[in-house]
Amino acid sequence: MAEGKGLVCVTGAGGFVASWLVKSLLERGYNVRGTVRDPDNEKKTSHLKALPGAKERLELVRADLLVDGSFDAAVSGCDGVFHTATPVVAIKEDPKAEMIDPAVNGTLNVLKSCAKTTSVKRIVMTSSSSAARFRTDYATNPLLDETSWSDLEFCTKFKMWYAVAKTTAEKAAWDFSEKNNLNLITILPTFIIGPVLPSELSSTSTDVLDLLTGHEKKFQLYGRMGYIHIDDVATVHILAYETPGASGRYICSEGERDNTEVGELLKVRYPNLNVATRFEKGGMPYYNFDVKKVKELGLTSFKSFDVMFDDAIESYRNLNLLPTP
Numbered sequence: 001m002a003e004g005k006g007l008v009c010v011t012g013a014g015g016f017v018a019s020w021l022v023k024s025l026l027e028r029g030y031n032v033r034g035t036v037r038d039p040d041n042e043k044k045t046s047h048l049k050a051l052p053g054a055k056e057r058l059e060l061v062r063a064d065l066l067v068d069g070s071f072d073a074a075v076s077g078c079d080g081v082f083h084t085a086t087p088v089v090a091i092k093e094d095p096k097a098e099m100i101d102p103a104v105n106g107t108l109n110v111l112k113s114c115a116k117t118t119s120v121k122r123i124v125m126t127s128s129s130s131a132a133r134f135r136t137d138y139a140t141n142p143l144l145d146e147t148s149w150s151d152l153e154f155c156t157k158f159k160m161w162y163a164v165a166k167t168t169a170e171k172a173a174w175d176f177s178e179k180n181n182l183n184l185i186t187i188l189p190t191f192i193i194g195p196v197l198p199s200e201l202s203s204t205s206t207d208v209l210d211l212l213t214g215h216e217k218k219f220q221l222y223g224r225m226g227y228i229h230i231d232d233v234a235t236v237h238i239l240a241y242e243t244p245g246a247s248g249r250y251i252c253s254e255g256e257r258d259n260t261e262v263g264e265l266l267k268v269r270y271p272n273l274n275v276a277t278r279f280e281k282g283g284m285p286y287y288n289f290d291v292k293k294v295k296e297l298g299l300t301s302f303k304s305f306d307v308m309f310d311d312a313i314e315s316y317r318n319l320n321l322l323p324t325p
């Protein structure tokens, strides 16, 4: 590999968020070792190989969250690890097998591999606002910050398996890191919107396309959520990695909105699209995120709600998934 800013590993490199992170790391001069489940799957890797700098500074290696020791070779010799891989899927039958176990055991697998090498100085893990926002006390606590954890009993009761997986995985990561003296930082983005690099849409990119094409169902379930541009998410990961004094968790959100508000804003901005607006009352109660900590880290302003959707829509149009105006 060519000389650069150092070697970092990105797990699940072909995913929606990780692909943009890989692009951002290459732009900043890093050598990147990305893990994918199948390096020969062109559908999941060709967009990575086409990134500027990839030919010289991107290596793709095989690793699976479910296989013990799978990440040993991937993280060996790396200065830092960005752990983003986790199943973000619609559950078919078994939430534990399909989502929770790969998230939790997979995270521990990655961290165990990091603990075996002396080269890894910091691990930045992509957690989620879902690990912080599902509570039962919004009435008295509507402003959530990094001290907030989702209530696992509440999430389990309402079958919010993604929130269970992300909360349990992040807690396990903190526990393991403290016991094994690893330098861990976690990033908690809200709903990530922006350009899509992979040729196959991820689960959340599909939900956004549904919203823009008149399907209310998924966003009805989502209720009130924070929104954040994918480029800001990548920037926060890299700031967290590069800033010596960074520590703990970082919530990352441009702002929180009810689904009714989201539908109306998008309908007005994109009159030519069939944006879903028929949301029923209910869903998440009122709450907001306090983003003081991430601002202090250096992300002083966020890309706006309009820009994140403009960028997402442009990329859907480039993929012929939405009509050109």
Ligand SMILES: NC(=O)c1ccc[n+]([C@@H]2O[C@H](COP(=O)([O-])OP(=O)(O)OC[C@H]3O[C@@H](n4cnc5c(N)ncnc54)[C@H](OP(=O)(O)O)[C@@H]3O)[C@@H](O)[C@H]2O)c1
Pocket (backbone or CB within 6 Å): 011, 012, 013, 014, 015, 016, 017, 018, 036, 037, 038, 044, 063, 064, 065, 066, 083, 084, 085, 086, 087, 088, 102, 126, 127, 128, 129, 166, 188, 189, 190, 191, 192, 193, 202, 203, 204
């Ligand atoms: N999208 C959002 O709005 C959002 C918001 C907050 C946090 N996050 C977090 O951001 C991260 C990436 O999410 P995303 O939206 O980019 O989803 P995504 O596109 O589905 O990416 C998930 C990645 O995880 C990999 N993965 C899944 N199961 C695996 C396994 N058993 N072994 C190895 N890799 C496995 C996938 O690999 P394959 O390509 O092989 O399937 C894929 O690369 C996740 O940690 C997610 O919780 C996302």
